[in-house]
Amino acid sequence: MENRSSVTRKIVITAVLIAITIVLSIPLNLGPFISLGFIAIPPMIAVTILVVPTIIGAVLEGPIVGFIVGAAFGLFSLFLAAQQPAGSANAIFVDPIISVVPRLFIGPVAWLVYTAMKSMREQWRLVGAAVAGTLTNTILVIGAIALRLGVPFFVTLLSVGINVVLELIVASVIVVAVVSALRGRASGAGCSSV
């Protein structure tokens, strides 16, 4: 897969990952699914898997693609916050320092962790990248909320605590499943191991 990576290919894949980010947040209103990317867990902010395309971009195509997809994700969540609330808390994301800046780091961090775990098994590398990317998002967003709204860090962390655990599990499972499915297809095996 890697040896076929041209600039054109990277452009198109980046664009598709951004499109997936947008499509995942189209409102569905099917039970707990506000949209495919947001799952309502009543007390607090909705659990989201919108970081997943960014992490997958970083793992498959490197940190620059991850950075661009992350930036687009941030900008999109900025506009989304001003247009239609996907979760109850979305209005605070109209501040670009909360919505855009933290998302720039997801891709590069996920890529760094993925590269650093070179000696491990592929599945664990993917889980590592997913966990690192999701945690980067959560911690930096909470940090930005602390910075901009003056809310102490641990209060927000407590209030989204369950969400963080769920997001980590869901993101890891999806990243592993999607990347192995894509790799399986690209290597010509015809079917994936999942």
Next chain:
Amino acid sequence: MSFELSRNIIIGQYIPGNTFVHRLDPRAKILVTLFLLFGISFTRSLIVSFVYLATMLVIVWSARVPLGFVLRPFVRGLPLILFFLGFSVLWLGWQEPAGIVFFQWGWIRITSNALLMAVLSLTRLISLLLLISLPTLTTPITQLTYGMESLLTPLGYVGLPVHDIAMIATISLRFVPILAEEMERVIKAQASRGGEIGALSWREPMQIGKAMLPLVVPLFVNAFRRAEEMAVAMEARCYVSGAGRTRFVQLHAHLIDYVVVVGMLCYVIAVWYGADLAFNAVLARFA
């Protein structure tokens, strides 16, 4: 339950109109938005942020955008925002300098400086909400993309791949309806096989996760298949990234656009430095 995804796409809720704000060049709108964004985001003064809020209200009014429509996300998110700000007031109550202590009972202490910070945060949120929604409400999304590319062009000289970024934006906007249709098909396929994603409760996170996997994985796989086909098609047509490309839509800035950009820049700077001084001067006159 309904599966009509392509109807619900939420980027670019454009409200057609023919006001002055609608007619401005998209580049001018982006620049003015950026100026105001910096002003609103980084001011530490309550007076300055009130003036910016008033400015935003005037612009929204002049664009004939219904204020209730724009503020709806804020109203829906208000309980959580107030919850956050409540904690913020309690937390900042113990920070020094405290200013005037209004109220103290046990570990609860409410001070003027903490309240000031909370009001500042609230004002900033409302102003930003108005500011962020305006460009997309008054400009078609494609126009905004062209404007963004045109504004980024000078950065091409320092090595930023502007054409590639513009290409990414264009392709991804084109892909959204296609992928929405794709996702609709996947959801319908799962529903017809007895997948019950609508009937799940949030109390069963494992079931939710299990229901999600067969929806998300095909979406990614199909999207990547399309991407690779498209990359091959583009290369077959000799697409070279960054080669001098012309475009169908040309933007033309008029004198009024330049006037608006320069005028708003001066205004934002003047308010940033001058609002406090002016307020104190008026206060001194009456006190």
